[in-house]
Amino acid sequence: MTALDDLPDVDTFFGLDLRTGSFIIAVLGIVHPMAFGCSIFMPLSYLLVTIWILVALFFAASIALFCGLRTNDVLLCTIWIWYAVIFVVLMLMMMILLTLVYTSRRQRIRVFVVILGMLWYILSIYFILVVNSYRKQLVKGHSLDEKITDKI
DSSP: OOGGGGSOOOSOBTTBOHHHHHHHHHHHHHHGGGGGGGGGGSOOOHHHHHHHHHHHHHHHHHHHHHHHHHHTOHHHHHHHHHHHHHHHHHHHHHHHHHHHHHHHTTOHHHHHHHHHHHHHHHHHHHHHHHHHHHHHHHHHHHHHHHHHHHHO
16 A cells, blocks of 8 residues: 555546546646747746756656556556656746746736646646556556466
């Protein structure tokens, strides 16, 4: 029993089964870093560099999730879930800091974009629950397979 087993379960991903929803989440995690490409023309700061590093690691974790879903590997799904939990918390904190910076500079459009980003990361909590529910299904399936082979 792990801490991930205590998270609530969901039955579907917006009406789709959990496996398909998890694949969509993995693809969104792979495409997600492209949203930060619009900030290329801004002067670099330590805050933005930190965000880019976190997003690049999330990209790698999403590729691991995609591979884990293809092979039904519980470990790769678990790695993605743990990194996503840490990532969402850190990104929400970074987005709050970014909002404060843009507010002090009176850049309303960038503040609006950052608030949309914060809403995205809040939605990511639901994504974590979907992948975790699918991981629980995989764990139950593996334990059933072991019980069947033990009886044979």
